[in-house]
Amino acid sequence: MEIRSCFIVLILIQCSFHAFAATASRDSVTDAELQTLSEALLAADINNCANLVTVNQQGSTSFHSHRDNAPLPLLTVQSTAYSKPTIEKLLPLHNNYVARVSDAEVVTTQETQEETAFLDAIMPTSVMKKAEKFLVDKGFITTRRRLSNGSYRNNNRAFRDAIHQIWFGLYSRENNTLGSSGFEHVFLGEIKNEKVQGFHNWVFFSKEEQNNNLNYKGKIGPNVSLGDKGMIVKHKFDWNSKEKPISSMFVGTSPEFEIALYSVCFYTRPGSRCPVKLNGKNVSVATHYLYRQGKRYVGSAFPDI
Numbered sequence: 001m002e003i004r005s006c007f008i009v010l011i012l013i014q015c016s017f018h019a020f021a022a023t024a025s026r027d028s029v030t031d032a033e034l035q036t037l038s039e040a041l042l043a044a045d046i047n048n049c050a051n052l053v054t055v056n057q058q059g060s061t062s063f064h065s066h067r068d069n070a071p072l073p074l075l076t077v078q079s080t081a082y083s084k085p086t087i088e089k090l091l092p093l094h095n096n097y098v099a100r101v102s103d104a105e106v107v108t109t110q111e112t113q114e115e116t117a118f119l120d121a122i123m124p125t126s127v128m129k130k131a132e133k134f135l136v137d138k139g140f141i142t143t144r145r146r147l148s149n150g151s152y153r154n155n156n157r158a159f160r161d162a163i164h165q166i167w168f169g170l171y172s173r174e175n176n177t178l179g180s181s182g183f184e185h186v187f188l189g190e191i192k193n194e195k196v197q198g199f200h201n202w203v204f205f206s207k208e209e210q211n212n213n214l215n216y217k218g219k220i221g222p223n224v225s226l227g228d229k230g231m232i233v234k235h236k237f238d239w240n241s242k243e244k245p246i247s248s249m250f251v252g253t254s255p256e257f258e259i260a261l262y263s264v265c266f267y268t269r270p271g272s273r274c275p276v277k278l279n280g281k282n283v284s285v286a287t288h289y290l291y292r293q294g295k296r297y298v299g300s301a302f303p304d305i
């Protein structure tokens, strides 16, 4: 008995040591490397739509004010933006989720196909390839798979599988209900305790303004210009009459740019400030993560201006 339990403890120590060794640490990536990479991601954002989006920030507001200081919508989007190859594949995902975190997500075959089509569209893009190379080179993504006979094989799907898991894997925020995912939280929005959470994507924001489900109530603080690649805004809004007192998002960037940038920050600066550089400006990206059944998922990700 004693020897047996000792043996199990040894295995546990060895396993956790392996898990630790397989995870590159934040020290392996410098702030300067993150700044260089983020500028390269923005420069490579070929599905960027900034020239097709007009931003009308209007009046200022604050976290505590409930006044609506912006009678008009924030975003006016030319319809061609929605037919950019990756945005076209993003739109069908918008009705795949129930906003309440206490309601379980039901995933149909069609929804799984839509998710696959979106990943098929974004994974080969230059921004995702750059993020992949960076995370593989730095040891955050392991492409070597050990076979049962002890030799190794290259796993070309390692990055795609990781992206699929951290963004689309369902997890619970409440009552053990599988009602959330990183993608739903960031690229759509969620309702928890009658409050809006997440909601950091301009495409969904614009669609919900057009559907009269969203009332933009004003800007908070200065915007950050990304030159001809768009901007970062901070603001307040009501979604289906529930308030998000403060929020921020990129405007005009492609979904793959946001997934690439957030994923790099998720791996290299998990749960903390990720210092990137965009259009020559120092910008912080914030990511939050959750552990569920030994796996790490995106809890949230947004530009923290």
Ligand SMILES: *[C@@H]1O[C@H](CO)[C@@H](O)[C@H](O)[C@H]1NC(C)=O
Binding pocket: 055, 056, 057, 058, 222, 223, 224
């Ligand atoms: C962003 O901020 C700058 C500087 O305050 C301002 O000139 C510009 O009009 C703002 N952009 C928008 C779209 O409101």
Ligand SMILES: *[C@@H]1O[C@H](CO)[C@@H](O)[C@H](O)[C@H]1NC(C)=O
Binding pocket: 147, 149, 150, 151
């Ligand atoms: C191990 O298995 C793989 C796949 O079955 C095979 O290609 C490889 O040659 C094997 N390696 C050894 C050392 O037997």
Ligand SMILES: *[C@@H]1O[C@H](CO)[C@@H](O)[C@H](O)[C@H]1NC(C)=O
Binding pocket: 102, 174, 175
């Ligand atoms: C969570 O579970 C508790 C206990 O079963 C229940 O009282 C509560 O209403 C649930 N919350 C939600 C949001 O469903």
Ligand SMILES: *[C@@H]1O[C@H](CO)[C@@H](O)[C@H](O)[C@H]1NC(C)=O
Binding pocket: 031, 275, 282
């Ligand atoms: C941007 O960040 C770098 C490195 O962290 C720093 O050296 C530089 O002074 C910062 N620039 C500005 C304008 O804050």
